[in-house]
Amino acid sequence: MKIFTYWRSLATFRVRMALNLKNLKAEEIEVDLSAGHQMKPEFAAINPMKAIPVFIDDDGTTLHQSLPIMEYLDERYPDPALMPRDPAGRARVRALAQMTVADSHPLVVPRVRADLASRFGATPEQVTRWAQTWLIAGLDAYETTLKRDKETGDFCHGNAITIADICLVSHAAGTRFFEGTIDGHPTVKRIVERCLADERIARAHPLRQPGAPKSV
Amino acid sequence: MKIFTYWRSLATFRVRMALNLKNLKAEEIEVDLSAGHQMKPEFAAINPMKAIPVFIDDDGTTLHQSLPIMEYLDERYPDPALMPRDPAGRARVRALAQMTVADSHPLVVPRVRADLASRFGATPEQVTRWAQTWLIAGLDAYETTLKRDKETGDFCHGNAITIADICLVSHAAGTRFFEGTIDGHPTVKRIVERCLADERIARAHPLRQPGAPKSV
Numbered sequence: 001m002k003i004f005t006y007w008r009s010l011a012t013f014r015v016r017m018a019l020n021l022k023n024l025k026a027e028e029i030e031v032d033l034s035a036g037h038q039m040k041p042e043f044a045a046i047n048p049m050k051a052i053p054v055f056i057d058d059d060g061t062t063l064h065q066s067l068p069i070m071e072y073l074d075e076r077y078p079d080p081a082l083m084p085r086d087p088a089g090r091a092r093v094r095a096l097a098q099m100t101v102a103d104s105h106p107l108v109v110p111r112v113r114a115d116l117a118s119r120f121g122a123t124p125e126q127v128t129r130w131a132q133t134w135l136i137a138g139l140d141a142y143e144t145t146l147k148r149d150k151e152t153g154d155f156c157h158g159n160a161i162t163i164a165d166i167c168l169v170s171h172a173a174g175t176r177f178f179e180g181t182i183d184g185h186p187t188v189k190r191i192v193e194r195c196l197a198d199e200r201i202a203r204a205h206p207l208r209q210p211g212a213p214k215s216v
Numbered sequence: 217m218k219i220f221t222y223w224r225s226l227a228t229f230r231v232r233m234a235l236n237l238k239n240l241k242a243e244e245i246e247v248d249l250s251a252g253h254q255m256k257p258e259f260a261a262i263n264p265m266k267a268i269p270v271f272i273d274d275d276g277t278t279l280h281q282s283l284p285i286m287e288y289l290d291e292r293y294p295d296p297a298l299m300p301r302d303p304a305g306r307a308r309v310r311a312l313a314q315m316t317v318a319d320s321h322p323l324v325v326p327r328v329r330a331d332l333a334s335r336f337g338a339t340p341e342q343v344t345r346w347a348q349t350w351l352i353a354g355l356d357a358y359e360t361t362l363k364r365d366k367e368t369g370d371f372c373h374g375n376a377i378t379i380a381d382i383c384l385v386s387h388a389a390g391t392r393f394f395e396g397t398i399d400g401h402p403t404v405k406r407i408v409e410r411c412l413a414d415e416r417i418a419r420a421h422p423l424r425q426p427g428a429p430k431s432v
Binding site for chain 2: 044048049050051057061063064065067068069071072075076087088090091092094095098099101102103105106107112115116119120121122126130133137140141144145148
């Protein structure tokens with residue numbers, strides 16, 4: 001197994017958590033996003049979306065997009081399960097995941113931040129505020145949903161870690177990257193802290209990867 | 217079954233296609249996105265993410281996010297299948313879907329377009345060009361992937377309609393909304409036209425919904 005990775009990539013962080021939770025080891029191949037190496041033709045040939053993670057299974061199956069990769073891992077290596085078994089529960093977990101993966105994270109990725117600067121002359125401070133806006137909107141939606149739903153337990157969905165928790169933890173890390181905090185979102189904070197107490201999640205954190213700074 | 221809908225919503229278009237393909241009928245409840253009705257407290261109580269679609273099954277199960285709703289429909293009402301059966305195929309279909317649902321569409325939704333105007337003073341023309349940029353980046357990635365992969369057939373994945381096709385058709389409609397075209401993307405165009413020849417897909421199109429203009 002191989003995974004194309006970069007310390008700061010929140011989407012790759014999600015796949016690292018899933019791999020660790022399933023006790024799978026993947027060789028890591030760095031793609032330096034800060035240097036724009038995801039735009040190189042040789043990487044675009046692997047993933048035309050020019051983004052990481054890319055995951056290659058032992059049989060050569062090559063996958064991209066964090067959520068499809070995690071669902072694949074859960075189908076191929078089902079123990080421990082990262083998804084509930086009932087269709088309604090699965091839909092709830094997937095919707096919680098999409099609140100990060102679709103509604104929040106795509107607005108703060110490098111290509112978008114760079115575009116705001118070049119297209120609208122956004123300053124670094126304006127770009128940070130832009131990112132905060134969407135990450136906090138996501139946190140607000142998470143907090144309301146998690147606080148409201150009877151399905152919420154120790155984790156986002158019951159008392160076992162699911163893909164929803166993985167996405168929430170990556171959302172919290174992203175919030176920190178853009179000078180934000182989850183302190184104002186108590187249910188989110190409780191679940192994120194519970195997750196990070198699990199070493200399989202903690203050691204996947206961006207700040208514990210090769211090349212990462214000590215703090216952000 | 218009920219679905220909260222609006223003629224222009226690309227995410228709701230996706231769920232309408234899935235419902236039609238499975239021959240399911242849902243009562244439609246309009247949420248006027250142009251008037252910002254998704255921001256009303258009574259709707260935010262239903263979906264804290266303040267977005268449509270929201271789908272309510274006959275047993276009261278309430279779901280949001282187009283992709284989780286479609287996967288739920290496919291699990292609950294499996295015939296005809298909208299997903300392949302093998303994990304690698306499922307991951308490929310989900311990744312193709314995410315190229316619209318995560319990488320492209322979230323950048324052109326109403327809240328983001330409104331924010332560009334208020335935050336950076338973007339003109340309507342600049343907002344249209346912004347939307348074109350991300351939709352065309354998505355089309356480029358689709359074209360490269362679909363042309364390259366041996367799994368591509370009459371449709372995105374083999375010779376039956378999957379969730380990937382549904383997302384691609386919505387991407388094409390979105391491209392049109394922002395004065396773009398899929399004419400420069402021949403594999404995309406072939407598949408989209410093949411899909412739209414199916415009346416179950418064609419009659420779900422935004423321009424055939426109540427309240428829609430004759431063209432955009």
